Amino acid sequence: MQVVHATFASGEGKDAVDLLKNLGVEIEDYKLIESETGDLLIINLLYHNVDILIDKLKDRFDFTNNVHRSLIIFTPDTIIPSNKEKTKKEDYRATRETIVTYAKENSEMSSQLVFLAVVAAIIATLGLILDNTPVIVGAMIIAPVFGPIATMAIGIVLGDLKLLVKGIIVELAIMGIAISIGAIFALIIPNVSMTHALQVRMLPTLPDLLVALAAGGAGAYALITHVKSQQLVGVVIAAALIPVMATIGVGISLANVDMIIGAVLLLFGNLFALLLAIIIVFYVKGLKPQWWYESTANKLIKKSLIILTLSVIILTLPLSVITYNQMIKEEPEDVVRKIYREHFGDELESRLFSINVKDKEVDLIIYTPIDTDKHYFQLLANKIKEKLGEDYKVIFEIIPTQRLETPLQSS
Structure with missing residues (x-):
């Protein structure tokens, strides 16, 4: 359940109540408080009703340009519903407005985002060079990479081209920062050589793609059911991106073409897989655009799903070859070891x-x-x-x- 607090000029509350009645909202789910200074309408709703109600309220009342009106949506930490059976039947998810607010907050090139991207890239690069897994994990925790990807997916599902473009710009900026940091630190640190952490990311395999698909689905589900819980899943998504970006930079500094090609292949494979999984989960969970964006959204979703699906399929071809070669490379060593152990x-x-x-x-x-x-x-x-x-x-x-x-x- 979510709670909507809507304030109006004095006397406007009754018009809002009439709107609720027309939408079929039950009388026990709202309360109107009238006063000379303004009216307050408190609405307790299950998640699946909120998007339609907010659209109707915003269409009927101008909350942006009228100082007497405001609209606040929040999710209570604890709910003791009067009708438990009705509550159990509902499929809970965050409102469209909550998701859009998250997208707008995470698609701004703020000083905080740039700072976190720089620090995460530095830590990831040092972890790769030192072959230190805990250090690389530390970079994943602070890397701000999930927000822009989620913003891109939200823009596609809701047909909001502005959100889509903003998400792309921010993600490209983070990518540029991480690659640059990787190249600079690999250049200034003496005796940088191939480590296991770098080698893993220059030889992408099919399991890496599957990890990205699973992480994207988990991140989208966490975001749409409870916005705050996505931070934990964001660590896994950062694992698929920020160290790979830093690896590209290290490869550039070392002039290692194989490292650059392998890491770029892994990066775009992970990006496409993440986007595909997030879009599918958002769509299945019922995130819908406002009616005037519906036509644009449907076209965007169809085109995006086709492009992303084809991209993932195309990328599975070289990844399959690399995976097969890795298996073949390891097999002879196992054969030799077995012969030696059994016979000599x-x-x-x-x-x-x-x-x-x-x-x-x-x-x-x-x-x-x-x-x-x-x-x-x-x-x-x-x-x-x-x-x-x-x-x-x-x-x-x-x-x-x-x-x-x-x-x-x-x-």
């Missing part, structure tokens, strides 16, 4: 230090006793070729070990 581990009395499989070449580093017969290494190489193929070349780097027994000292 005990006989060689050795320790397999590392395996590297690249371009039909298997490099093995093994700690083994100094007098180990070379025959065992030939057998191991033959077994590997049987499993991987005769075109594989097996190279051993042997680190000899020697067992020493310390003599007992006499007292």
Whole structure:
């Protein structure tokens, strides 16, 4: 349930009550307080009625240019309804006005937004360079990336082109800030090299796209059911964006084309997936435009869904290739490790230090006793070729070990 407080000039309250009666609002759901200084109309409504009621009130009364009128909408923290059965049947969601207010607040290029974007980008970049996951998570918490994306989706669903454009501008600004910060810090910090955190974001896979879809759906659901709860989900959405933006900047500074292409692919894949999921959830949950925007909104939704769906499908193609290659890359190493463990581990009395499989070449580093017969290494190489193929070349780097027994000292 939400509560609407509408104030009017003295005597106007009765006209507003007549409007409520025509809309079918039950008498126990509103109360009119009349006075010489003005009328106050308190309306307790279930969520699904609020959008229509507000549209009618705004159409009948000018709340913007009349100092005697105002319209306040808020959600109580605790509700003890008189009709519990009726309340249980309703599908709760925030009002359109609440969602629009959120969008307007999060699509302004304020000094606070710029500051948070800069700080988040700095923290994310340092976390990537240091390969420090907790630091990267810290950047996600403060990154203001969910608001502009939600604003874009809200603008599409409600047919509000101004909101859509404002959301795009702010998101592009955050993107520019994060990429620039990544490039600058990677340039001024000495000895920046490839880390696992950077490598993960330069090799996007299909699971990354699925994470973005799930995060977008969760963020939209949290926003439309309770605006304040979206902050927690926004952390997950920031995980799909702000570190990736910083990775692009680091790639530019290092002149690493593979890093730039991979991170850009991941960034746009996540953006499209997030937008698609948010729009679908908003539409399914019943967020509707005002009637005069309905035609524009329907066209925007159809075009957006088609473009975003096609974009996500197209992006799944290179992501599928990368995912497949990653699986193939890991498989030979597992095969070699299994062969060694099952056939030669005990006989060689050795320790397999590392395996590297690249371009039909298997490099093995093994700690083994100094007098180990070379025959065992030939057998191991033959077994590997049987499993991987005769075109594989097996190279051993042997680190000899020697067992020493310390003599007992006499007292």
